[in-house]
Amino acid sequence: MTKNIHIIGSGFSALAASCYLAKEGYNVTVLEKNDTLGGRARQYKKEGFTFDIGPSWYWMPDVFERFFADFGKKPSDYYILDKLNPGYEVYFGKNDSVKISSELKDIYTLFENEEKGSGKHLKTFLDSAKSNYDTAITDLVYQPGVSPLELVNTTTIARVSQFFSTIRKQVRKKIKSHKLIQILEFPVLFLGAKPSNTPAFYNFMNYADFGLGTWHPRGGMYTVIEGIVSLAESLGVHFVTNANVEKIITDTANNVTALLVNGAEIKTNLVLSGADYHHTETLLDKNVRQYSESYWNKKTFAPSSLLFYVGFDKKVKNVSHHTLFFDTDFDAHAKEIYDNPQWPTDPLFYANFTSITDKTSSPEGKEAGFFLIPLAPGIEDTKELREEYFHKIINRFEKLTNQEVKSHVLFKKSFCVNDFKSEYNSYKGNAYGMANTLLQTAFLRPKIKSSKVDNLYFTGQLTVPGPGVPPALISGKIASELIIKNKK
Numbered sequence: 001m002t003k004n005i006h007i008i009g010s011g012f013s014a015l016a017a018s019c020y021l022a023k024e025g026y027n028v029t030v031l032e033k034n035d036t037l038g039g040r041a042r043q044y045k046k047e048g049f050t051f052d053i054g055p056s057w058y059w060m061p062d063v064f065e066r067f068f069a070d071f072g073k074k075p076s077d078y079y080i081l082d083k084l085n086p087g088y089e090v091y092f093g094k095n096d097s098v099k100i101s102s103e104l105k106d107i108y109t110l111f112e113n114e115e116k117g118s119g120k121h122l123k124t125f126l127d128s129a130k131s132n133y134d135t136a137i138t139d140l141v142y143q144p145g146v147s148p149l150e151l152v153n154t155t156t157i158a159r160v161s162q163f164f165s166t167i168r169k170q171v172r173k174k175i176k177s178h179k180l181i182q183i184l185e186f187p188v189l190f191l192g193a194k195p196s197n198t199p200a201f202y203n204f205m206n207y208a209d210f211g212l213g214t215w216h217p218r219g220g221m222y223t224v225i226e227g228i229v230s231l232a233e234s235l236g237v238h239f240v241t242n243a244n245v246e247k248i249i250t251d252t253a254n255n256v257t258a259l260l261v262n263g264a265e266i267k268t269n270l271v272l273s274g275a276d277y278h279h280t281e282t283l284l285d286k287n288v289r290q291y292s293e294s295y296w297n298k299k300t301f302a303p304s305s306l307l308f309y310v311g312f313d314k315k316v317k318n319v320s321h322h323t324l325f326f327d328t329d330f331d332a333h334a335k336e337i338y339d340n341p342q343w344p345t346d347p348l349f350y351a352n353f354t355s356i357t358d359k360t361s362s363p364e365g366k367e368a369g370f371f372l373i374p375l376a377p378g379i380e381d382t383k384e385l386r387e388e389y390f391h392k393i394i395n396r397f398e399k400l401t402n403q404e405v406k407s408h409v410l411f412k413k414s415f416c417v418n419d420f421k422s423e424y425n426s427y428k429g430n431a432y433g434m435a436n437t438l439l440q441t442a443f444l445r446p447k448i449k450s451s452k453v454d455n456l457y458f459t460g461q462l463t464v465p466g467p468g469v470p471p472a473l474i475s476g477k478i479a480s481e482l483i484i485k486n487k488k
Contacts, residue, residue: 005270005357011039013459014274015228016476022235031243036223048363051309055469058215058350059208063470078227080218088322121174125278133204144478145443145464162201170200175410179194192302192467193435194334194396270455277462279425288452302432310369311410318401323351333414348371349393378428381417433461
């Protein structure tokens with residue numbers, strides 16, 4: 001049995017897998033095409049400002065704790081966590097916002113004050129969400145997606161109806177307030193699909209939100225990457241940056257024998273790809289690809305994003321660390337992402353000001369702003385469109401928060417569909433992977449182990465369990481365990 005493995009990419013799933021494989025005694029080499037590690041979770045620094053380029057929400061802290069515990073460590077060995085209070089703020093109109101407390105009792109009160117009786121309904125809803133969360137963590141998300149039988153046990157059978165209903169139906173059954181509905185439907189956006197297409201079972205994301213809270217790693221999400229890299233290096237993992245994998249070379253028996261990296265062949269016996277699944281298959285000869293172009297084209301992908309990293313020369317008012325702007329039609333924007341892909345007429349958007357709670361992310365007296373507009377993957381992306389939409393959201397931002405900020409912009413950098421393609425080889429420039437709809441859940445997602453190449457495996461957000469940072473850590477564990485099991 002070989003003990004040498006090459007991992008393509010260095011995002012959360014690849015890094016997690018590298019740690020598990022190194023712990024098992026494999027000689028692990030991670031190949032990253034960019035000049036820094038982290039995949040989509042890289043950093044951008046300019047003029048004393050620091051931005052997380054990609055993931056900015058730290059949810060499901062228990063998954064991070066479980067990951068580090070597998071190596072006898074704790075998150076606090078590598079970074080400091082602060083629980084945010086409020087966890088986030090939601091704007092519905094001018095001077096009309098709701099702050100989501102870190103305390104459940106305050107959230108119940110908020111709901112009750114908005115709609116009489118909704119506090120009681122929320123408690124029932126969250127009891128179900130917690131139960132589903134426990135089931136998901138215990139019985140489902142750590143499964144490799146090999147067989148439908150992974151989903152079958154006495155607990156999941158009792159919840160089978162929840163896979164055939166939707167979050168939207170469940171939320172709206174008892175609660176009528178438009179504001180409260182949007183707050184409850186928001187967390188499934190992390191799963192990359194519309195609430196109307198997401199199974200009700202996924203209400204466990206609401207428990208992740210209200211029950212476990214929103215956290216911030218001091219220094220930004222990149223400190224988590226640095227922590228996992230440090231752990232990996234202590235286990236003997238070797239990292240190579242600026243290493244672009246151009247081809248996966250197989251022999252006549254359909255086994256990987258080498259990788260073509262920056263024009264040079266590197267012999268290998270086992271490959272795990274944490275890069276985009278679709279892109280990875282294009283590196284293979286056609287006869288050993290599992291999925292056709294039509295297969296990928298029929299799948300529901302999570303949105304892409306237009307991102308702006310903005311340095312302000314003053315402190316920004318009337319916002320929280322995480323601030324959501326839901327002052328426009330949620331459903332209309334969703335249709336322009338999923339049903340009729342186009343640039344949105346009146347987009348919802350999200351803003352993140354880490355420097356409100358983390359002084360390391362901007363110079364004193366200034367503010368680091370991160371703005372995100374969800375977009376349909378694969379749409380046209382031009383400098384002119386980016387500029388047009390920056391002005392759209394910044395004008396609304398000023399109106400909604402009752403302040404002038406445009407003249408205080410020191411610089412801005414954008415990142416959009418074309419960048420997701422060029423930087424991450426992302427299919428259609430998607431930002432979050434493949435959506436967790438009913439027909440794209442568990443064993444119905446692309447497989448971790450190639451069915452055509454015996455020593456090729458995949459990890460990340462296009463396979464199980466799905467989009468998001470905690471699922472990426474889990475995916476790395478699942479993939480490594482499958483490799484270890486199959487190679488014994």
